[in-house]
Amino acid sequence: MKKFLPLHLAIFSIALFCGLILQHEWHLRHSQSIYVELAPVDPRSILQGDYMALNYNLHFSATAPEDATQQPVPEISINDFNNQSHVMSYVQLNRQRRVIKTSFNRTELDQSKTLARLVLKNPRNTFDGLYPAANSFMFAEGLEPCYRNAKFAELKVQDDGKALLADLVDDQLKSLTCESRKNWWQGS
DSSP: OGGGHHHHHHHHHHHHHHHHHHHHHHHHHHSEEEEEEEOOOEEEEETTEEEEEOOEEOOBSSOOOSSTTSOOOTTOOHHHHHHOSEEEEEEEEOTTOBEEEEESSGGGSOTTSEEEEEEEEOTTSSGGGOBSSOSEEEEOTTOHHHHTTOOEEEEEEOTTSOEEEEEEEOTTSOBOOOGGGOOGGGTO
8 A cells, every 4th residue: 555655646636736727727718807907017037037027006995004093994904904815805897897996895886887806815914015816927038028018917807706817918908919929949
C-alpha cells in the first residue's frame, strides 16, 4: 500500500487541478459580463515578465471611514471591513453593462437601473486596496503598446458576485486582440 501512496497523491493532485480548471471555465462561459473602467495603468517588466497593474475605477458612492470614530459605511462596519478578505458590494450598470456606480449599500443605488453584486478582494484591509478579480494582467513580451489601449476590464460575474477577469477591452468594449498581433515564438 505504501508504494502506491505517491501514485494516489499524484492522481488526486491532477484531479483537483483539473476540477479547478473546469470550475473556472464554467464560470467564464455561464456568467454575465460587466465592464469596469480602468484608471491609468502601469505597464512594467519585472522578473516574471511583462504585466500591467490594473487600477479599477469603481465609482464608489461613499467612502469608507478612516477611523472607528467616524460613522461607518452602511451594511459594513469598520471592524468587519478591516477583518474580511472579501467585501460584498453592489454595482449599478448602464445599458452597455458598464459600472457607473458602486456602493456597499444596495439602497444607495438607483433601483430602476440594472444592479449586480460584486465581491471585492481586500488583501490590505484598506478601502483603497479593494479590487474585483485580479489586480494585474500578464502578457507576452512586446505587447505593451497594444495593451496601453485598454480602457475597460471585462469581468465575468456570477449571481453571488464572484468575478473573474475575462479580457481587457477598448473604449468601444471591443477586445484588443493583442495576442494575435504578436507571434512571440517567431520572434516578431
